[in-house]
Amino acid sequence: xxxxxxxxxxxxxxxxxxxxxxxxxxxxxxxxxxxxxxxxxxxxxxxxxxxxxxxxxxxxxxxxxxxxxxxxxxxxxxxxxxxxxxxxxxxxxxxxxxxxxxxxxxxxxxxxxxxxxxxxxxxxxxxxxxxxxxxxxxxxxxxxxxxxxxxxxxxxxxxxxxxxxxxxxxxxxxxxxxxxxxxxxxxxxxxxxxxxxxxxxxxxxxxxxxxxxxxxxxxxxxxxxxxxxxxxxxxxxxxxxxxxxxxxxxxxxxxxxxxxxxxxxxxxxxxxxxxxxxxxxxxxxxxxxxxxxxxxxxxxxxxxxxxxxxxxxxxxxxxxxxxxxxxxxxxxxxxxxxxxxxxxxxxxxxxxxxxxxxxxxxxxxxxxxxxxxxxxxxxxxxxxxxxxxxxxxxxxxxxxxxxxxxxxxxxxxxxxxxxxxxxxxxxxxxxxxxx
Ligand SMILES: *Cc1c(COP(=O)(O)O)cnc(C)c1O
Numbered sequence: 001x002x003x004x005x006x007x008x009x010x011x012x013x014x015x016x017x018x019x020x021x022x023x024x025x026x027x028x029x030x031x032x033x034x035x036x037x038x039x040x041x042x043x044x045x046x047x048x049x050x051x052x053x054x055x056x057x058x059x060x061x062x063x064x065x066x067x068x069x070x071x072x073x074x075x076x077x078x079x080x081x082x083x084x085x086x087x088x089x090x091x092x093x094x095x096x097x098x099x100x101x102x103x104x105x106x107x108x109x110x111x112x113x114x115x116x117x118x119x120x121x122x123x124x125x126x127x128x129x130x131x132x133x134x135x136x137x138x139x140x141x142x143x144x145x146x147x148x149x150x151x152x153x154x155x156x157x158x159x160x161x162x163x164x165x166x167x168x169x170x171x172x173x174x175x176x177x178x179x180x181x182x183x184x185x186x187x188x189x190x191x192x193x194x195x196x197x198x199x200x201x202x203x204x205x206x207x208x209x210x211x212x213x214x215x216x217x218x219x220x221x222x223x224x225x226x227x228x229x230x231x232x233x234x235x236x237x238x239x240x241x242x243x244x245x246x247x248x249x250x251x252x253x254x255x256x257x258x259x260x261x262x263x264x265x266x267x268x269x270x271x272x273x274x275x276x277x278x279x280x281x282x283x284x285x286x287x288x289x290x291x292x293x294x295x296x297x298x299x300x301x302x303x304x305x306x307x308x309x310x311x312x313x314x315x316x317x318x319x320x321x322x323x324x325x326x327x328x329x330x331x332x333x334x335x336x337x338x339x340x341x342x343x344x345x346x347x348x349x350x351x352x353x354x355x356x357x358x359x360x361x362x363x364x365x366x367x368x369x370x371x372x373x374x375x376x377x378x379x380x381x382x383x384x385x386x387x388x389x390x391x392x393x394x395x396x397x398x399x400x401x402x403x404x405x406x407x408x409x410x411x412x413x414x415x416x417x418x419x420x421x422x423x424x425x426x427x428x429x430x431x432x433x434x435x
Contacts, residue, residue, distance in 0.1 A: 005190065008071050010293045027286045028060040042247035047258050047266070057274050061282035065289050069210075069220050072189040072292070073202055076225025077262030079269055080218065080285060084185060084205025085111055086278035087219030090268045091181060091201060092125060092152070097236045099124030100149040103140070105133045105164065106401050107157030109183070109205075110390040113401065129400075137168040144176050149233065150201075154183040155192055155339070158375075159349045159385045159409040160402045161325045163335040170198025177231045185209070186345045186375065190296045191303075197339070200227040201264065209345075209376025211291035212298050216284040221268065225261040237263050243270055298378065298414060302346030305380070305412040305420065312421045313350050318428050320351035320406065346412035347375050349385065351404055358431050359384065359406060365427035368419055369410070380413035380420055 003011070012023055033052040035041040043049030052058050062080050070078035081087050092102055104116060106129040116127040132139045133153060151173045153164040166182065173180040179200035184192060188209045194202050204210055206218035229237040240252035255263040255270075273279060307326065313319045314327075325332040326344040336344050352359040363371060369382040373389050383389060390403050398405075412420070 005072060006296055008068070009295055011068075025061055025064045025286055025289045027282050029282055030059070031055050046244055046246055047270075048246070055282065056277055056279040057269055059279075059282050059285070061289075062280050062285040065280075065285040065292075066220070068289065068292060069189065069204070069206075070222055073184075073222045074193050074195045074224075075202065075222035077259075077265050078220055078222045079265035079273070080206070080220050080280045080288075081273065082219065082278040082280050082284075083217045084109075084183075084203070084207055084219035085115070087203045087205070087221045088112055088183065089115065090272040090276070090278070091203060091221055092120065092150070093123070093272060094236065094264070094268055095179070095181070095234070096125040096149040100147045101126050101128060101145055102150050102152050103127075103133065103143055103148055104129050104152040105154060105157060105162070106131055107134060107160050107162040108154055108401070109158045109185070110385075110392060112183070113390070113397065114392045117397070131400075133169070134162045134164055137165050137172060140172055144172070144178075148176065148178060150179050150181050152181045152183070154185070155187045155194055156325070156345055158186065159323075159347070159389070159407065161323045161330070161332060161344070161348055162402075163325055163332040163339060165335060166194055166197035166199060166339065170200075173200075174198070177228070177233050179227050186347055187340070188295060188299055188345075188376075190299050191340055191342050191345060195222070195224050200224055206288050206291075208374065209299055209302070210295065211288045212295065212376055212378055213287070213291055214374055214377040214379065216287055218280050218284055218288050221265055223262060223264040225263075227264070229256050229263055237267055241270075299345070299376075300343070301414050302376070302412040303343040304346075305415070305417045306344070306346035306348060306410075308417040309410065309412065309420060309424070310348065312424065316428065318353045318432060320353040322348065322350045324348035345376075347409070349407050349409040352406045352408050354406075354431070356405070359408070361431045362427050363408075365430040366423060367426075368415065368423040375409075375411040377411065378414050380415055381409075381411040383409050383411075385409045 032054050044051050066078040066080050104127050130143050156163050170180045181201045182194040182199040183203045184194050185205045185208050202222040204220040237256050238254045240254050244253045244258050255267040259266040310324050325336040369380045385407050386403050386405050
Protein backbone atom coordinates (compact mmCIF):
# COMPACT_ATOMS: atom_id res chain seq x y z
CA UNK A 1 0.00 0.00 0.00
CA UNK A 2 1.46 3.34 -0.93
CA UNK A 3 0.41 6.46 0.96
CA UNK A 4 0.27 10.17 0.27
CA UNK A 5 2.72 12.63 1.83
CA UNK A 6 0.42 13.75 4.65
CA UNK A 7 -0.17 10.15 5.69
CA UNK A 8 3.50 9.21 5.57
CA UNK A 9 4.57 12.08 7.76
CA UNK A 10 2.44 10.98 10.72
CA UNK A 11 2.54 7.23 10.19
CA UNK A 12 3.07 5.19 13.37
CA UNK A 13 5.45 2.23 13.39
CA UNK A 14 7.91 0.99 10.79
CA UNK A 15 9.33 -2.04 12.49
CA UNK A 16 6.78 -3.88 14.59
CA UNK A 17 9.48 -5.89 16.30
CA UNK A 18 10.96 -2.71 17.71
CA UNK A 19 8.06 -0.49 18.60
CA UNK A 20 4.67 -1.94 17.76
CA UNK A 21 3.24 -0.68 21.06
CA UNK A 22 4.23 2.93 20.66
CA UNK A 23 2.24 5.54 18.77
CA UNK A 24 4.75 8.31 19.31
CA UNK A 25 8.28 7.22 18.33
CA UNK A 26 10.10 5.72 21.32
CA UNK A 27 13.30 7.44 22.40
CA UNK A 28 16.08 4.86 22.58
CA UNK A 29 18.32 6.84 24.91
CA UNK A 30 21.10 4.26 24.85
CA UNK A 31 24.76 4.23 23.92
CA UNK A 32 25.02 0.62 22.77
CA UNK A 33 23.02 -2.56 22.10
CA UNK A 34 23.33 -6.00 23.62
CA UNK A 35 24.53 -8.61 21.07
CA UNK A 36 22.61 -11.90 21.16
CA UNK A 37 25.78 -13.96 20.79
CA UNK A 38 29.16 -13.80 19.09
CA UNK A 39 27.69 -14.75 15.72
CA UNK A 40 25.21 -11.87 15.98
CA UNK A 41 28.06 -9.48 16.85
CA UNK A 42 30.07 -10.64 13.82
CA UNK A 43 27.07 -10.25 11.53
CA UNK A 44 26.23 -6.77 12.81
CA UNK A 45 29.76 -5.54 12.24
CA UNK A 46 29.95 -7.01 8.73
CA UNK A 47 26.50 -5.62 7.81
CA UNK A 48 25.24 -9.12 7.02
CA UNK A 49 22.64 -8.90 9.83
CA UNK A 50 20.31 -5.97 10.50
CA UNK A 51 20.49 -4.27 13.87
CA UNK A 52 22.24 -1.65 15.90
CA UNK A 53 25.87 -1.30 16.92
CA UNK A 54 26.57 1.90 18.75
CA UNK A 55 24.67 5.20 18.81
CA UNK A 56 27.44 7.08 17.01
CA UNK A 57 26.69 4.86 14.00
CA UNK A 58 23.01 4.02 14.35
CA UNK A 59 20.14 4.15 16.82
CA UNK A 60 16.52 2.93 16.56
CA UNK A 61 14.96 6.39 17.09
CA UNK A 62 17.34 7.98 14.60
CA UNK A 63 16.56 5.09 12.26
CA UNK A 64 12.84 5.95 12.28
CA UNK A 65 13.73 9.51 11.29
CA UNK A 66 16.04 8.27 8.52
CA UNK A 67 13.40 5.98 7.07
CA UNK A 68 10.71 8.60 7.30
CA UNK A 69 12.66 11.27 5.46
CA UNK A 70 13.84 8.79 2.80
CA UNK A 71 10.21 7.87 2.25
CA UNK A 72 8.96 11.47 2.12
CA UNK A 73 11.63 12.28 -0.45
CA UNK A 74 11.28 9.15 -2.57
CA UNK A 75 14.82 8.00 -1.75
CA UNK A 76 16.09 4.49 -1.01
CA UNK A 77 17.90 5.38 2.23
CA UNK A 78 18.89 8.27 4.45
CA UNK A 79 21.45 9.12 7.09
CA UNK A 80 20.75 11.57 9.92
CA UNK A 81 23.56 13.63 11.40
CA UNK A 82 24.15 16.21 14.11
CA UNK A 83 23.86 19.17 11.71
CA UNK A 84 23.21 20.26 8.17
CA UNK A 85 26.86 21.28 7.89
CA UNK A 86 27.93 17.73 8.82
CA UNK A 87 25.59 16.39 6.12
CA UNK A 88 27.15 18.69 3.51
CA UNK A 89 30.75 18.10 4.65
CA UNK A 90 30.59 14.32 4.86
CA UNK A 91 28.83 14.16 1.49
CA UNK A 92 31.45 16.24 -0.28
CA UNK A 93 34.39 14.60 1.52
CA UNK A 94 33.07 11.25 0.33
CA UNK A 95 32.48 12.33 -3.26
CA UNK A 96 35.84 14.09 -3.67
CA UNK A 97 37.81 11.84 -1.36
CA UNK A 98 41.54 12.31 -1.88
CA UNK A 99 40.99 15.51 -3.83
CA UNK A 100 38.85 16.78 -6.67
CA UNK A 101 36.56 19.56 -7.75
CA UNK A 102 32.92 20.36 -7.07
CA UNK A 103 30.93 22.56 -9.43
CA UNK A 104 28.73 24.66 -7.15
CA UNK A 105 26.16 27.42 -7.27
CA UNK A 106 27.33 30.77 -5.89
CA UNK A 107 23.93 31.31 -4.22
CA UNK A 108 24.44 29.26 -1.08
CA UNK A 109 24.01 29.19 2.66
CA UNK A 110 26.76 31.37 4.18
CA UNK A 111 28.35 28.47 6.07
CA UNK A 112 28.55 26.37 2.89
CA UNK A 113 30.15 29.17 0.85
CA UNK A 114 32.59 29.85 3.62
CA UNK A 115 33.59 26.20 4.12
CA UNK A 116 33.93 25.70 0.35
CA UNK A 117 36.28 28.63 -0.02
CA UNK A 118 38.28 28.40 3.15
CA UNK A 119 38.25 24.85 4.58
CA UNK A 120 37.78 22.28 1.81
CA UNK A 121 40.76 23.49 -0.26
CA UNK A 122 42.97 22.44 2.71
CA UNK A 123 41.84 18.87 1.91
CA UNK A 124 42.50 19.16 -1.83
CA UNK A 125 38.83 19.75 -2.63
CA UNK A 126 38.26 22.83 -4.78
CA UNK A 127 35.08 24.57 -5.85
CA UNK A 128 34.15 26.14 -9.14
CA UNK A 129 31.28 28.46 -8.26
CA UNK A 130 29.54 29.54 -11.40
CA UNK A 131 26.46 31.71 -11.88
CA UNK A 132 25.82 29.79 -15.09
CA UNK A 133 24.83 26.89 -12.87
CA UNK A 134 21.64 28.74 -12.07
CA UNK A 135 21.29 31.20 -14.90
CA UNK A 136 22.49 29.23 -17.90
CA UNK A 137 23.05 25.50 -17.38
CA UNK A 138 23.62 24.98 -21.12
CA UNK A 139 26.89 26.94 -20.83
CA UNK A 140 28.27 24.67 -18.15
CA UNK A 141 29.66 21.81 -20.17
CA UNK A 142 33.11 23.45 -20.27
CA UNK A 143 33.12 24.00 -16.50
CA UNK A 144 33.21 20.24 -15.86
CA UNK A 145 36.83 19.15 -15.55
CA UNK A 146 38.24 15.62 -15.52
CA UNK A 147 38.38 15.65 -11.70
CA UNK A 148 34.96 17.27 -11.12
CA UNK A 149 33.13 14.91 -8.76
CA UNK A 150 29.68 16.46 -8.32
CA UNK A 151 27.39 19.37 -8.96
CA UNK A 152 26.12 21.06 -5.79
CA UNK A 153 23.14 23.44 -5.63
CA UNK A 154 20.43 24.64 -3.30
CA UNK A 155 17.04 23.97 -4.89
CA UNK A 156 16.07 27.51 -3.90
CA UNK A 157 19.07 29.64 -2.99
CA UNK A 158 19.88 31.56 0.13
CA UNK A 159 19.03 34.42 0.55
CA UNK A 160 18.31 35.41 -3.05
CA UNK A 161 15.60 32.87 -3.90
CA UNK A 162 17.42 31.69 -7.06
CA UNK A 163 15.73 28.50 -8.29
CA UNK A 164 17.91 25.81 -9.86
CA UNK A 165 16.85 24.06 -13.07
CA UNK A 166 17.29 20.61 -11.53
CA UNK A 167 16.32 18.68 -14.67
CA UNK A 168 18.95 20.43 -16.79
CA UNK A 169 21.60 20.05 -14.09
CA UNK A 170 20.84 16.36 -13.55
CA UNK A 171 21.13 15.70 -17.29
CA UNK A 172 24.46 17.52 -17.40
CA UNK A 173 25.83 15.74 -14.33
CA UNK A 174 24.79 12.34 -15.66
CA UNK A 175 26.39 12.97 -19.06
CA UNK A 176 29.64 13.30 -17.11
CA UNK A 177 29.05 10.37 -14.77
CA UNK A 178 28.79 12.50 -11.64
CA UNK A 179 25.92 13.00 -9.17
CA UNK A 180 23.73 16.04 -8.69
CA UNK A 181 23.68 16.98 -4.99
CA UNK A 182 20.80 19.22 -3.91
CA UNK A 183 20.52 21.06 -0.61
CA UNK A 184 16.73 21.11 -0.29
CA UNK A 185 16.57 22.76 3.14
CA UNK A 186 14.40 25.76 2.24
CA UNK A 187 11.99 23.77 0.10
CA UNK A 188 11.54 20.72 2.38
CA UNK A 189 10.23 17.44 0.89
CA UNK A 190 6.72 18.91 1.11
CA UNK A 191 7.30 21.56 -1.56
CA UNK A 192 9.86 19.78 -3.74
CA UNK A 193 11.28 16.29 -4.25
CA UNK A 194 14.56 16.84 -6.10
CA UNK A 195 14.83 13.10 -6.80
CA UNK A 196 11.80 13.37 -9.10
CA UNK A 197 13.84 15.73 -11.26
CA UNK A 198 16.99 13.62 -11.35
CA UNK A 199 18.91 14.56 -8.18
CA UNK A 200 21.08 11.72 -6.82
CA UNK A 201 21.71 12.99 -3.30
CA UNK A 202 19.49 15.33 -1.30
CA UNK A 203 20.68 17.16 1.79
CA UNK A 204 18.74 18.84 4.58
CA UNK A 205 19.49 21.03 7.47
CA UNK A 206 16.62 19.62 9.57
CA UNK A 207 17.37 22.50 11.95
CA UNK A 208 15.17 24.61 9.69
CA UNK A 209 11.62 23.97 8.43
CA UNK A 210 11.82 20.16 8.51
CA UNK A 211 11.81 20.26 12.31
CA UNK A 212 10.52 23.82 12.38
CA UNK A 213 10.54 24.76 16.04
CA UNK A 214 13.93 26.39 16.53
CA UNK A 215 14.93 23.92 19.24
CA UNK A 216 17.69 21.71 17.79
CA UNK A 217 20.42 21.25 15.17
CA UNK A 218 20.18 18.28 12.77
CA UNK A 219 21.01 17.25 9.21
CA UNK A 220 20.11 14.51 6.72
CA UNK A 221 21.50 12.93 3.57
CA UNK A 222 19.11 11.04 1.27
CA UNK A 223 20.23 8.86 -1.63
CA UNK A 224 18.32 7.25 -4.50
CA UNK A 225 20.06 3.87 -4.65
CA UNK A 226 20.23 4.33 -8.44
CA UNK A 227 23.44 6.22 -9.15
CA UNK A 228 25.98 4.04 -11.05
CA UNK A 229 28.82 4.30 -8.51
CA UNK A 230 30.72 1.64 -10.48
CA UNK A 231 31.22 3.97 -13.48
CA UNK A 232 34.91 4.43 -12.67
CA UNK A 233 34.69 7.88 -11.07
CA UNK A 234 34.13 6.66 -7.50
CA UNK A 235 36.51 3.82 -6.64
CA UNK A 236 35.96 4.58 -2.93
CA UNK A 237 32.54 2.92 -3.16
CA UNK A 238 33.90 -0.13 -4.97
CA UNK A 239 36.90 -0.65 -2.77
CA UNK A 240 36.81 -3.85 -0.71
CA UNK A 241 36.69 -2.69 2.89
CA UNK A 242 38.23 -4.22 5.94
CA UNK A 243 35.21 -3.09 8.00
CA UNK A 244 32.94 -5.19 5.78
CA UNK A 245 34.96 -8.40 5.99
CA UNK A 246 33.24 -11.68 6.79
CA UNK A 247 34.61 -12.57 10.24
CA UNK A 248 34.80 -16.31 9.49
CA UNK A 249 36.19 -16.37 5.95
CA UNK A 250 38.02 -13.01 6.04
CA UNK A 251 36.51 -12.18 2.65
CA UNK A 252 36.09 -8.42 2.19
CA UNK A 253 33.31 -6.62 0.35
CA UNK A 254 32.71 -3.11 -0.99
CA UNK A 255 29.83 -0.91 0.12
CA UNK A 256 28.34 -1.20 -3.34
CA UNK A 257 28.29 -4.97 -2.95
CA UNK A 258 27.21 -5.07 0.71
CA UNK A 259 24.41 -2.48 0.57
CA UNK A 260 23.43 -1.89 -3.08
CA UNK A 261 20.35 0.14 -2.10
CA UNK A 262 22.30 2.46 0.19
CA UNK A 263 26.01 2.36 -0.67
CA UNK A 264 26.55 6.08 -0.36
CA UNK A 265 24.98 6.75 3.03
CA UNK A 266 26.28 3.43 4.40
CA UNK A 267 29.82 4.36 3.45
CA UNK A 268 29.41 7.69 5.25
CA UNK A 269 27.82 5.98 8.24
CA UNK A 270 30.71 3.54 8.72
CA UNK A 271 33.55 5.89 7.81
CA UNK A 272 33.05 9.64 8.24
CA UNK A 273 30.28 9.40 10.82
CA UNK A 274 31.96 6.55 12.63
CA UNK A 275 35.37 8.20 12.78
CA UNK A 276 34.60 11.94 12.71
CA UNK A 277 31.51 11.47 14.83
CA UNK A 278 28.84 14.14 14.18
CA UNK A 279 26.09 11.77 15.36
CA UNK A 280 22.52 12.90 15.98
CA UNK A 281 21.22 12.12 19.46
CA UNK A 282 17.99 10.08 19.80
CA UNK A 283 16.13 12.86 21.59
CA UNK A 284 16.79 15.35 18.79
CA UNK A 285 15.73 12.70 16.26
CA UNK A 286 12.50 12.28 18.24
CA UNK A 287 11.83 16.04 18.26
CA UNK A 288 12.48 16.17 14.50
CA UNK A 289 9.99 13.35 13.94
CA UNK A 290 7.37 15.27 15.91
CA UNK A 291 8.18 18.39 13.90
CA UNK A 292 7.72 16.49 10.64
CA UNK A 293 4.19 15.50 11.69
CA UNK A 294 3.09 19.10 11.02
CA UNK A 295 5.49 19.84 8.15
CA UNK A 296 2.94 20.48 5.40
CA UNK A 297 0.62 22.54 7.59
CA UNK A 298 3.46 24.76 8.76
CA UNK A 299 5.12 25.22 5.39
CA UNK A 300 1.78 25.95 3.73
CA UNK A 301 0.89 28.62 6.31
CA UNK A 302 4.37 30.13 6.04
CA UNK A 303 4.12 30.47 2.30
CA UNK A 304 0.64 32.01 2.53
CA UNK A 305 1.96 34.48 5.11
CA UNK A 306 4.87 35.31 2.79
CA UNK A 307 2.51 36.17 -0.06
CA UNK A 308 0.67 38.63 2.17
CA UNK A 309 3.83 40.30 3.44
CA UNK A 310 5.18 40.54 -0.12
CA UNK A 311 1.95 42.23 -1.20
CA UNK A 312 2.38 44.76 1.62
CA UNK A 313 6.06 45.44 0.84
CA UNK A 314 5.36 45.84 -2.88
CA UNK A 315 3.34 48.94 -2.05
CA UNK A 316 5.84 50.35 0.43
CA UNK A 317 7.92 53.28 -0.81
CA UNK A 318 10.82 52.40 1.52
CA UNK A 319 11.36 49.11 -0.27
CA UNK A 320 13.84 49.22 -3.17
CA UNK A 321 13.26 45.71 -4.51
CA UNK A 322 11.88 42.31 -3.51
CA UNK A 323 13.52 38.99 -4.31
CA UNK A 324 10.65 36.54 -4.17
CA UNK A 325 10.28 33.99 -6.93
CA UNK A 326 6.50 34.04 -6.67
CA UNK A 327 6.40 37.52 -8.25
CA UNK A 328 5.82 37.63 -11.98
CA UNK A 329 8.63 40.17 -12.25
CA UNK A 330 11.11 37.65 -10.78
CA UNK A 331 13.57 36.05 -13.20
CA UNK A 332 12.80 32.75 -11.47
CA UNK A 333 9.03 33.01 -11.81
CA UNK A 334 8.68 30.38 -14.56
CA UNK A 335 11.00 27.93 -12.80
CA UNK A 336 9.07 28.55 -9.61
CA UNK A 337 5.86 27.50 -11.33
CA UNK A 338 7.52 24.35 -12.64
CA UNK A 339 9.38 23.20 -9.53
CA UNK A 340 7.22 24.70 -6.77
CA UNK A 341 3.68 23.92 -7.87
CA UNK A 342 2.39 24.11 -4.26
CA UNK A 343 3.98 27.52 -3.73
CA UNK A 344 7.28 29.31 -3.10
CA UNK A 345 8.85 28.72 0.35
CA UNK A 346 8.08 31.53 2.82
CA UNK A 347 11.62 32.93 2.91
CA UNK A 348 12.54 35.97 0.83
CA UNK A 349 14.48 39.20 0.95
CA UNK A 350 13.91 42.85 0.17
CA UNK A 351 16.11 45.89 -0.32
CA UNK A 352 15.75 48.58 2.33
CA UNK A 353 15.61 52.02 0.70
CA UNK A 354 17.56 54.24 3.06
CA UNK A 355 20.92 54.63 4.75
CA UNK A 356 22.62 51.88 6.74
CA UNK A 357 21.77 53.87 9.90
CA UNK A 358 18.10 53.98 8.89
CA UNK A 359 18.03 50.26 8.17
CA UNK A 360 19.60 49.54 11.56
CA UNK A 361 17.05 51.82 13.24
CA UNK A 362 14.34 49.88 11.37
CA UNK A 363 15.63 46.52 12.66
CA UNK A 364 15.91 47.89 16.19
CA UNK A 365 12.32 49.13 16.04
CA UNK A 366 10.95 45.67 15.14
CA UNK A 367 9.08 44.11 18.05
CA UNK A 368 7.24 40.98 16.93
CA UNK A 369 9.60 39.47 14.36
CA UNK A 370 12.53 37.71 15.95
CA UNK A 371 15.97 39.05 14.99
CA UNK A 372 18.17 35.99 14.51
CA UNK A 373 19.78 33.73 11.91
CA UNK A 374 17.53 30.66 11.69
CA UNK A 375 14.90 30.11 8.95
CA UNK A 376 11.72 28.04 8.63
CA UNK A 377 10.87 28.48 12.32
CA UNK A 378 7.37 28.63 13.81
CA UNK A 379 8.20 32.27 14.60
CA UNK A 380 8.78 34.91 11.94
CA UNK A 381 12.38 36.00 11.63
CA UNK A 382 14.06 39.08 10.25
CA UNK A 383 17.77 39.49 9.62
CA UNK A 384 20.24 41.75 7.80
CA UNK A 385 22.06 38.92 5.99
CA UNK A 386 25.15 40.81 4.74
CA UNK A 387 26.00 41.70 8.35
CA UNK A 388 25.10 38.33 9.90
CA UNK A 389 24.42 35.08 8.01
CA UNK A 390 26.74 36.01 5.14
CA UNK A 391 29.14 38.28 7.02
CA UNK A 392 32.12 35.95 6.65
CA UNK A 393 32.02 36.47 2.89
CA UNK A 394 34.21 39.29 1.58
CA UNK A 395 32.49 42.21 -0.12
CA UNK A 396 33.43 40.76 -3.52
CA UNK A 397 32.03 37.35 -2.61
CA UNK A 398 28.82 38.99 -1.38
CA UNK A 399 28.48 40.89 -4.63
CA UNK A 400 29.07 37.71 -6.63
CA UNK A 401 26.38 35.94 -4.61
CA UNK A 402 24.02 38.86 -5.31
CA UNK A 403 23.81 39.86 -1.65
CA UNK A 404 23.34 43.62 -1.67
CA UNK A 405 24.38 45.64 1.37
CA UNK A 406 20.79 46.79 2.02
CA UNK A 407 19.33 43.26 1.92
CA UNK A 408 16.92 42.23 4.66
CA UNK A 409 15.80 38.60 4.79
CA UNK A 410 12.43 37.53 6.13
CA UNK A 411 11.46 34.00 7.09
CA UNK A 412 7.76 33.71 7.72
CA UNK A 413 6.42 31.88 10.74
CA UNK A 414 2.96 30.93 11.87
CA UNK A 415 1.71 34.18 13.40
CA UNK A 416 -1.26 36.14 12.13
CA UNK A 417 -0.10 38.00 9.01
CA UNK A 418 -1.87 41.22 10.04
CA UNK A 419 0.24 41.41 13.19
CA UNK A 420 3.42 40.81 11.19
CA UNK A 421 2.55 43.55 8.70
CA UNK A 422 1.55 45.97 11.48
CA UNK A 423 4.94 45.42 13.11
CA UNK A 424 6.81 46.22 9.88
CA UNK A 425 4.58 49.27 9.42
CA UNK A 426 5.28 50.67 12.90
CA UNK A 427 9.03 50.10 12.44
CA UNK A 428 9.05 51.96 9.10
CA UNK A 429 7.02 54.74 10.75
CA UNK A 430 9.51 55.02 13.59
CA UNK A 431 12.33 55.60 11.08
CA UNK A 432 10.61 57.65 8.40
CA UNK A 433 7.54 59.06 10.16
CA UNK A 434 3.95 57.95 9.51
CA UNK A 435 3.26 57.54 5.78
C1 LIG B 1 21.18 26.20 7.95
C2 LIG B 1 21.54 25.66 6.64
C3 LIG B 1 22.60 24.75 6.52
C4 LIG B 1 23.43 24.31 7.70
O1 LIG B 1 22.67 23.57 8.58
P1 LIG B 1 22.93 23.44 10.18
O2 LIG B 1 21.92 22.47 10.60
O3 LIG B 1 22.77 24.82 10.76
O4 LIG B 1 24.34 22.95 10.32
C5 LIG B 1 22.87 24.26 5.26
N1 LIG B 1 22.16 24.64 4.17
C6 LIG B 1 21.14 25.52 4.25
C7 LIG B 1 20.40 25.91 3.02
C8 LIG B 1 20.80 26.06 5.49
O5 LIG B 1 19.79 26.95 5.57
